[in-house]
Amino acid sequence: MGDAAIMVEGLRKNYGEVVALQGVDFEVPVGTIFGLLGPNGAGKTTTVRILSTIIRADGGHAEVMGHDVSADPVGARFQIGLAGQSASVDANLTGLENLVLVGMLAQIPKRLARSRANELLERFFLSDAAGRPLRTYSGGMRRRLDVAAALIARPPVLFLDEPTTGLDIQSRTELWEVIRELVRDGSTVLLTTQYLEEADRLAGRIAVIDKGTVVANDTTTALKARLGSTTIELEMGSEEEAIRSDALVGHVCTLANEVEGKTVRMGCVQGPQALIETLRVLGENGLEPVNLEVREPTLDEVFLALTGEHPLDGGSGPASKDGG
Amino acid sequence: MEANTAVEVGRLSRGPARVIGVARDTLAITRRNLTGLIRVPRFFVFTIIQPIIFVLLFRYVFGGAISVTTTGVPYVDYLMPGIFVQTVAFGSITTGISMATDVQSGMLERFRSLPMARSAVLAGRTVADLARTTVVLVIISAVGFAVGFRINTNVASFVGSLLIVLLFAYALLWVFSAVGLALKDPESAQAASFPVIAPLVFASSVFVPVSTMPSWLRGFATYQPVSVTASAARALCNGGPTLSWVLQSIAWTIGILLVCAPLAVWSYRRAV
Numbered sequence: 273m274g275d276a277a278i279m280v281e282g283l284r285k286n287y288g289e290v291v292a293l294q295g296v297d298f299e300v301p302v303g304t305i306f307g308l309l310g311p312n313g314a315g316k317t318t319t320v321r322i323l324s325t326i327i328r329a330d331g332g333h334a335e336v337m338g339h340d341v342s343a344d345p346v347g348a349r350f351q352i353g354l355a356g357q358s359a360s361v362d363a364n365l366t367g368l369e370n371l372v373l374v375g376m377l378a379q380i381p382k383r384l385a386r387s388r389a390n391e392l393l394e395r396f397f398l399s400d401a402a403g404r405p406l407r408t409y410s411g412g413m414r415r416r417l418d419v420a421a422a423l424i425a426r427p428p429v430l431f432l433d434e435p436t437t438g439l440d441i442q443s444r445t446e447l448w449e450v451i452r453e454l455v456r457d458g459s460t461v462l463l464t465t466q467y468l469e470e471a472d473r474l475a476g477r478i479a480v481i482d483k484g485t486v487v488a489n490d491t492t493t494a495l496k497a498r499l500g501s502t503t504i505e506l507e508m509g510s511e512e513e514a515i516r517s518d519a520l521v522g523h524v525c526t527l528a529n530e531v532e533g534k535t536v537r538m539g540c541v542q543g544p545q546a547l548i549e550t551l552r553v554l555g556e557n558g559l560e561p562v563n564l565e566v567r568e569p570t571l572d573e574v575f576l577a578l579t580g581e582h583p584l585d586g587g588s589g590p591a592s593k594d595g596g
Numbered sequence: 597m598e599a600n601t602a603v604e605v606g607r608l609s610r611g612p613a614r615v616i617g618v619a620r621d622t623l624a625i626t627r628r629n630l631t632g633l634i635r636v637p638r639f640f641v642f643t644i645i646q647p648i649i650f651v652l653l654f655r656y657v658f659g660g661a662i663s664v665t666t667t668g669v670p671y672v673d674y675l676m677p678g679i680f681v682q683t684v685a686f687g688s689i690t691t692g693i694s695m696a697t698d699v700q701s702g703m704l705e706r707f708r709s710l711p712m713a714r715s716a717v718l719a720g721r722t723v724a725d726l727a728r729t730t731v732v733l734v735i736i737s738a739v740g741f742a743v744g745f746r747i748n749t750n751v752a753s754f755v756g757s758l759l760i761v762l763l764f765a766y767a768l769l770w771v772f773s774a775v776g777l778a779l780k781d782p783e784s785a786q787a788a789s790f791p792v793i794a795p796l797v798f799a800s801s802v803f804v805p806v807s808t809m810p811s812w813l814r815g816f817a818t819y820q821p822v823s824v825t826a827s828a829a830r831a832l833c834n835g836g837p838t839l840s841w842v843l844q845s846i847a848w849t850i851g852i853l854l855v856c857a858p859l860a861v862w863s864y865r866r867a868v
Contacts (some may be wrong), residue, residue, distance in 0.1 A: 324709040326868055349711035358711055360702030364632040376624045377712040405635060421706075517675070 277302045277429050277460035278323065282332035285318050285484075285587060292318040294484040295332065300462060300477075302428075305455050305474030307492070308464040311575070315484040316464035317357065320433045323462070324354045336429050342534060350379075353422030355415075356433030362574070367393055367417050371424050378425035392420040396450065412443030419450060431455060432463045436470060449474060452542045468574055472496065480578055487578050496569075498577075502543030504550060507538040507563035517559055521550045543568075603617070618713040625707075625720025626727075639694070640728065643687035647736050651679055654803055655743050662804055665768050669748060676740040677757055677829035678802035681822055683795050684729050691769045692724045695776030698731040699785035699867050708868055720858055722769040726849050729765045732827055733758055748834045757832035760845055764825045765850040770860050777863035796822040801830075821848035 278300040279372065285293040285334055293315045300306040308316050321327045323334055325345040333340070339347035361370045368389055395403045396416040406414060415435060432451065436444040451474055455461055465471050471478045472492055479492025480488040480495070488495060504525065508514040511534055518531045525540035540546035547566060569577070619841075633640055654662075654675050655817060664674045698704050698717075707717050736757070737745075747754045776785040800806075800823040806814050817823055825848070828841035 321705070321868075326705050346711055349709060352709065354706070354709045359706035361706070362628060362632065362703060363701070364635045365628060369628075369631065373624055373628050374706070374710065376714075377621060377707065377710045379711055415830075418681045 275302050276300060276335075277304075277337055278306070278462055280319070280332070280408065281324070281334070283319065283322060283329050283334055284331035285315075285322065285327070285329050285431050290382075291484055293322075293329070296481065297574055298479045298486060300460055302460050303455065304477065305451070305461040305463055305475045306477040307471030308462060308469045308481055309466070309478050309574070310464075310481035311466060312417075314481045315450060316481055317433055318352075318460065319465060319481070320356075320431045324351055324352055324431050326359075334476060336551075345545075350425075351427055351429050353427040353430045353434070354428070354497055355418045355422035357437065359418075359433075361414070361418055363407045363422055364401050364405055366405055367398050367409070367420075370406060370417065371421055374421045375424040378427075380425055386452075388426075389420075390423055392423060393415040396420050397446075397571060407531055412439055412446070415439060415443065415447060416450070419447065423454070428458075428460060430459050430461045434464055434466065437466065444470075453463045463527065469568055469574060472568065480574065482575060482579055501539035501541060501573075502541055502546070503565075503567040504538045504543070504547055504554055505563075505565040505567070506538075506550070506554075506561040508534050508536065508559065509562055510534060516557075517554060517561075522558070524549045524553070613743040616714060621713040621716035622719040623724065625716050626724045629721055629724035630692075630727060633724065639690040640732070643683070643690060643728070643732050644735055645685040646686060647679055647732075650682060650738055651675070651736070651739055651743060654679075658803075660713065664805060666807070667834070670744070671745045672740070673746060673748060674804065674805075675762075675829065676737075677833050678800075678826045679736060679740065679765045680733060680758065680761045680829055681764065681826045682797050682802050683732060684761055685768060685797050685822055687729055687732060688725070688765060688768035688772050688790040689786060689793060690772075691721065691778030692779075692789050694725070695721060695773050696780055696782045696785040699777065699780040700782065701857035704864075704866055714864075715861075718770075718864055720775055721773060721810065722766065725769050726762065728767050729769075730762060732865040733761065734747075740797055753832045753838075757829040760828050760832065760842060761825060764821065764845060764849050767849045767856070770853060774856050774863050775858035777860060777867045780867060796820055800826060802826050819844075821845070821852065824848055 276299040280296055281299050283293050283296040296319055298306070302535075304478070309318060310316050318327075322329045323336060323341060325341050325348055328342055331416065335341065336348045338353040339351060341348045342433060362373070365373065369388035371392060372382065372385045375389060376382055378591065380388075390402070393399045398413060398417060398420070401409060406417065406440070409417065419432065419435060422432070435451070436447055439447065448470070452460060452552060453464070463471070464475060475492055477491050478495055479486045488498075490498070504512075508517055508518060512530050514534050514536050518536045521538070522529055525538035525546050529536070529538045530536075538546070538550070655672055659671045659675065662671055664671050667674050704717065772785070772789055775789055779785045779788060799817050800815065800820060802822060806817040806823070808816055824841060825845040828838070828845040831838040832843050
């Protein structure tokens with residue numbers, strides 16, 4: 273199995289009549305962040321629940337650091353930390369109590385659990401709230417504590433199941449920084465997300481999952497190149513200016529350019545370079561956009577490009593079991 | 597790669613190390629549950645207020661109309677051992693609610709992903725709730741003494757009556773653990789538990805002697821577990837033939853545990 277921290281082969285899972293996973297395969301090398309990207313009900317959470325030994329697969333094979341999750345679940349549990357929507361922390365316990373509890377149940381000595389808990393609370397800016405019950409935490413604080421709980425036993429593999437869903441932009445950015453730090457420390461991270469931006473910012477490799485199968489598995493850069501397209505939208509001062517601008521910068525991006533009223537819309541493979549070039553050309557010709565917008569492809573567009581259909585059109589996914 | 601090899605080997609070994617591991621995990625979960633009970637005293641208050649209302653109601657409102665002359669003791673002495681059993685019977689419902697809450701909140705999923713003893717989750721819940729039940733029972737005894745309840749035997753027998761009730765309570769905690777894990781929803785667990793426990797408490801010797809009941813009901817009302825345990829506790833407090841009731845109560849307790857503990861473990865495995 274070489275250097276794979278996580279190895280998944282032909283994983284299958286049904287909930288009654290509903291097919292949650294129909295043969296999922298991927299490998300995650302040690303010390304990397306792997307993004308599992310998909311809409312609600314795609315099978316992301318089911319995959320994480322199988323890998324973290326919460327539920328058993330109906331078929332296929334999965335290993336974490338060489339431990340088969342169905343043949344040797346206890347061995348696997350010593351290798352993993354879990355945060356996000358698959359597992360909870362206790363709302364009635366304080367931040368410190370929660371971390372010590374998880375640490376003790378992960379079989380580290382109480383004194384060590386306590387000192388690590390204090391370190392983690394400090395690292396996640398929760399020291400001031402360490403003695404407060406979790407009920408009083410904000411959403412962002414709770415997610416940070418959740419990630420801290422996954423780290424207390426210092427497991428080599430971390431599962432972060434939609435860690436930033438429902439967070440505001442600032443909390444999300446803070447959590448991303450934390451996740452990046454973990455990998456610098458040598459951890460392997462499996463991250464599930466509904467946001468392409470999140471997978472793009474954190475993961476070196478992304479598997480796109482839809483209706484229980486992996487529809488794409490590639491490096492982030494290669495995947496984005498395959499999918500096209502950063503959209504650059506220029507709003508000009510007048511319709512006439514918009515037409516002039518389109519003629520001038522049309523060569524910069526060639527994917528589905530269009531002019532609509534005062535707006536020029538361009539699809540670009542290399543977003544940043546295209547933006548610099550566009551603004552340079554416009555500036556040289558004395559044109560200045562009144563409004564400028566740069567959009568990464570949405571998850572919807574990714575799915576459209578990969579599967580030819582919108583993710584929510586199928587409607588047959590096991591949404592109820594896969595959570596939010 | 598084997599970052600935790602030393603711990604793992606110790607943890608997985610059989611014999612004393614394994615027993616210590618299970619005990620340590622159970623203690624951690626018990627502490628967690630007791631902390632929850634203290635921080636959110638809702639269950640605690642609920643399980644105390646309700647039997648106090650019953651004590652006051654039957655002592656001062658209905659008591660005068662209930663004749664227990666055949667028993668040879670005042671009605672309050674007849675009532676209180678019954679109230680002990682009623683207290684633990686209704687109180688045990690909250691165990692199911694707590695278990696279902698842990699399923700719903702995702703706490704059980706957290707426990708499952710950790711290399712801990714699986715049995716610790718159920719053991720920790722029932723041990724914590726037994727501790728809670730003990731405290732409640734002591735408080736209800738004090739309330740009983742305040743309204744005129746007197747021990748007609750001796751202190752040791754009275755303590756024995758509390759123990760037999762607690763033993764029975766422990767079996768009930770497993771019953772409702774199984775219910776909570778099977779239903780996975782706190783409201784459903786509460787709704788489903790009451791119709792099970794209410795007939796056992798009311799069609800019983802808890803509040804009135806069964807001799808006043810119609811003959812078709814009398815057999816059930818005499819030998820069902822709540823009545824038998826009430827009779828055992830009553831005999832220990834008031835005197836009279838004791839051993840047979842105590843043995844019957846212990847038999848019920850063991851029987852319920854033998855059926856419901858495996859059921860609870862089975863529903864725990866299927867709960868997530």
